[in-house]
Amino acid sequence: MDTEKPSLPRSRQANARLHALIPGGAHTYAKGEDQYPEDLAPVISHGRGAHVWDVDGNRYIEYGSGLRAVSLGHAHPRVTEAARRELDRGANFARPSVIEVEAAERFLATVPTAEMVKFAKNGSDVTTAAVRLARAVTGRARVALCGDHPFFSVDDWFIGTTPMAAGIPASTSELTVAFPYGDLAATEELLLRYEGEIACLILEPAGHAEPPPGYLEGLRALADRHGCLLVFDEMITGFRWSEAGAQGLYGVVPDLSTFGKALGNGFAVSALAGRRELMEWGGLRHSGDRVFLLSTTHGAETHSLAAAMAVQTTYAEEGVTAQLHALGERLAAGVRAAADGMGVGDHVLVRGRASNLVFATLDEHGRPSQEYRTLFLRRLLTGGVLAPSFVVSSALSEADIDRTVEVVGQACAVYRKALDAGDPAPWMGGRAVKPVFRQRV
Incomplete structure (x- = not known):
């Protein structure tokens, strides 16, 4: 022994x-x-x-x-050097830094299926922002998540569905329902059961197995038919599947998508991206009720955005x-x-x-x-x-x-x-x- x-x-x-x-x-x-x-x-x-x-x-x-x-x-030299240069110029200001628009332009060139982007510090920030935006746009309260995927957010709408639900009101957990990955019939049955109540379908577009043929396209059609948004959590698939994530590889465009993890190579940066008409609900060019989409003190730290730009350049060139x-x-x-x-x-x-x-x-x-x-x-x-x-x-x-x-x-x-x-x-x-x-x- x-x-x-x-x-x-x-x-x-x-x-x-x-x-x-x-x-x-x-x-x-x-x-x-x-x-x-x-x-x-x-x-x-x-x-x-x-x-x-x-x-x-x-x-x-x-x-x-x-x-x-x-x-x-x-400690990738290209990434750390980009961050180091920005640290010498200041990390956070009273107004946006020019690097914020440069980083947005770089990201949207990498993920051309999106039209606008907002940066934050971690994945939970942006997945929860996507859910909030979907609820505001649709006027619906329920969220349907893929129950086969292990993690979406530290926030109550998701953690209430896990065994670690202590401290989360049942009334909150009841607003989140689950659908199985790869099963369009079961997903449509869920949408019919809660007809007119589901704000979005949120899932990792791919996991340990490839999506069944036509599956992502089918989800896109279901979301359109039932009036809810399709949200891709690309925290893992982003960059590892393709530079533009699973949506870039499989050619199915979600309404909203979230990125993080590989985006910063260890630096804290995440992104909510999506269609302009939806993202503008969280901006100043929308005539309806304002959506508190994302507003984070450190969301646009210059060194993290510089790191993200260096990561994207390295992926593309190497x-x-x-x-x-x-x-x-x-x-x-x-x-x-x-x-x-x-x-x-x-x-x-x-x-x-x-x-x-x-x-x-x-x-x-x-x-x-x-x-x-x-x-x-x-x-x-x-x-x-x-x-x-x-x-x-x-x-x-x-x-x-x-x-x-x-x-x-x-x-x-x-x-x-x-x-x-x-x-x-x-x-x-x-x-x-x-x-x-x-x-x-």
């Missing part, structure tokens, strides 16, 4: 300090200590490219950087989206081969578009298992791979991918032992990792 347990004394001390001062020990639940094996939650000191170092001095090949935000790698797909394909093929070679190909699965890979860990009965995920994560960390997912950045080298596959092979060997024993506990090193959304700690 493998009893190796790496020592992270400084990380453990830092985690204790984090929990003493910050609820949950992290500012994002998905980065919490409970998402990692017991005593194996490294606290990061710094990062460069596709590598990060913890406070104990250990180096890791990193995946899913910044919850998929850092798609060019850490073909980053194609690089992400090539790296992901190499990784997926290697992981599948390693899992098959150790006899666990039916238990360690790689899913998703090559630029946005995740993995599933199944038990001896083929069911998703947090216990086997714990075992797998522990072996990856032991081998110097920090991978809550297999989402690649363009900073990864082929050598990084090959080393990752080697470590995955080692993890799969242990996985096979646990399957043969019918019990992963001896290889977990402690309690199991937890799902983010759960009712009790």
Whole structure:
């Protein structure tokens, strides 16, 4: 039995300090200590490219950087230099900076299916703004979201639908209903059940599987027929599917769309984009009731907008989206081969578009298992791979991918032992990792 347990004394001390001062020990639940094996939650000191170092001095090949935000790698020179130049010129003023119109022009050239854009700091800002705008435009209160997609906002209209609904009035949660991805008939049935009540359909246009043929076009037609808006959450698909997101790749134009994550390569910037006639409801050229669309003190910080412009230029000039797909394909093929070679190909699965890979860990009965995920994560960390997912950045080298596959092979060997024993506990090193959304700690 493998009893190796790496020592992270400084990380453990830092985690204790984090929990003493910050609820949950992290500012994002998905980065919490409970998402990692017991005593194996490294606290990061710094990062460069596709590598990060913890406070104990250990180096890791990193995946899913910044919850998929850092798609060019850490401290990308072109991006950091653009931000640095703006920092020397001032970050925030009493009136708009000229960079705000430059950033808007650059974004709308990248996402030509939109006509206007407004920037903010995080994804929740802009998805909630989209919902508010849809309600104002349609005069309807209900929101229909895709129930197969894991996250849309920290705000009540979405969080009230999760197991962590404490503090949210039931009257608010009741205004959000769900439809299944890929099922046009079920979505139309929902629209008919709440005929004239649904303000918008909001979804990630693509996920771990490609949209069924005609699906997005069908949603577009349903929204038009039932008088609601179609909103694409492109936080993940933006840039990773194409520079213009899924709407650019699949050719289906939503009424509104939201971008973030890869847009800033780690800098805080997000965007609400859409049709001019809708976006103007939040402006000064609209004769009806004013919509408080977005008004954020830091939404137009100059350095974040400069970073976003540099990201878009880098994607366009260096073909980053194609690089992400090539790296992901190499990784997926290697992981599948390693899992098959150790006899666990039916238990360690790689899913998703090559630029946005995740993995599933199944038990001896083929069911998703947090216990086997714990075992797998522990072996990856032991081998110097920090991978809550297999989402690649363009900073990864082929050598990084090959080393990752080697470590995955080692993890799969242990996985096979646990399957043969019918019990992963001896290889977990402690309690199991937890799902983010759960009712009790």
